[in-house]
Amino acid sequence: MNTTPALVTRFAPSPNGHLHMGHAFSAIYAHDLAKSAGGQFLLRIEDIDGPRSRPEYADEFRRDLEWLGLEWEEVAPQSDRLESYQDAAGRLLATGLAYKCACTRKDIEALDARKGDDGVIYPGTCKGRCAKSDEPAATRLDVDKAMNDLGELIWIDEEAGSVIADPREFGDVVIVRKDLPASYHLAATLDDAADGVTVVTRGADLFAATHVHRILQELFELPTPHYHHHDLLLDNDGQKLAKRRGSPALASRRESGEDGLMLAEQLRLQQSLSGT
CATH class of the missing domain: 3.40.50.620 (HUPs)
Structure with a gap:
């Protein structure tokens, strides 16, 4: 039953x-x-x-x-869930859908990049660059690559109805912060499931x-x-x-x-x- x-x-x-x-x-x-x-x-x-x-x-x-x-x-x-966050981030890194980013907040604010509601949209400065093993680094999702691989995705909201997922306004979002084991985006998604x-x-x-x-x-x-x-x-x-x-x-x-x-x-x- x-x-x-x-x-x-x-x-x-x-x-x-x-x-x-x-x-x-x-x-x-x-x-x-x-x-x-x-x-x-x-x-x-x-x-x-x-x-x-x-x-x-x-x-x-x-x-x-x-x-x-x-x-x-x-x-x-x-x-109690740290291992699940590490595993998930590792899977994205291994498939090339995420990358390490050593940029500081000051570095990002100084970029000549498009602006969003939350400030500068990170343009992927560290994409393709190997971060030094001893420097603090966040893990970012390669949003464009992920979307190209997945195609159109829908989610349903009680008020807005059917919504096409398009996270480009965030740029390449952080999924693991330099100082914390996961970002809100990664942890909340995994935990709710x-x-x-x-x-x-x-x-x-x-x-x-x-x-x-x-x-x-x-x-x-x-x-x-x-x-x-x-x-x-x-x-x-x-x-x-x-x-x-x-x-x-x-x-x-x-x-x-x-x-x-x-x-x-x-x-x-x-x-x-x-x-x-």
């Missing part, structure tokens, strides 16, 4: 700071989508951000989610990243989940809530005695009113 849940979502925070209302909004969205379909809601701790990843934050996250009234199944943290996630829910600010993830899924012969990119919560200045901007912590609200169940219902109402 097949006992696999029909729908599996996940919430995957990094323990490098406190959760805020934006995280609560996202977690509730993923939780309710799974539970309404009789599916499964997973918690995955993305703890490979070097010394910034702290276990006490992960413990705090669990208390926050419980305070909001959510139920989840926790899967292996990213720190390993965890059996069928619907990826995340903020609309990550919509473009899905173009890259769709290419990686095809290269590694992984299943393609359905995508829900939900609206973002904004602060009074119209900017998205973020740890780095010091957005108020859920833990502070919880510890002050605020009712987490009531807060969760308010966020659900906000989702309903926004059509998310």
Whole structure:
């Protein structure tokens, strides 16, 4: 008998700071989508951000989610998955679909290259160049070569519908950073497949990243989940809530005695009113 849940979502925070209302909004969205379909809601701790990843934050996250009234199944943290990242990057290097890049951020900013939303689009300066064994180097995906090999690829978004994957706006993206065992693109793609996630829910600010993830899924012969990119919560200045901007912590609200169940219902109402 097949006992696999029909729908599996996940919430995957990094323990490098406190959760805020934006995280609560996202977690509730993923939780309710799974539970309404009789599916499964997973918690995955993305703890490979070097010394910034702290276990006490992960413990705090669990208390926050419980305070909001959510139920989840926790899967292996990213720190237990390093071998899978190394293996995947090695496979791309071996087939010539990735290359080592020793360029620094300053080097890239100085390049006379086209600009994208996130700055200079890396033009493949290190492509075909052998990095010295003793110099720090990232691993980059050769996007053009990968796309030529794969042809047209599609992914489905709840709002946008059928989308043709085209990650060229990112240039040759980093899949393994110099200082970390994997980039967000590589780790999230591999982890979602390993965890059996069928619907990826995340903020609309990550919509473009899905173009890259769709290419990686095809290269590694992984299943393609359905995508829900939900609206973002904004602060009074119209900017998205973020740890780095010091957005108020859920833990502070919880510890002050605020009712987490009531807060969760308010966020659900906000989702309903926004059509998310």
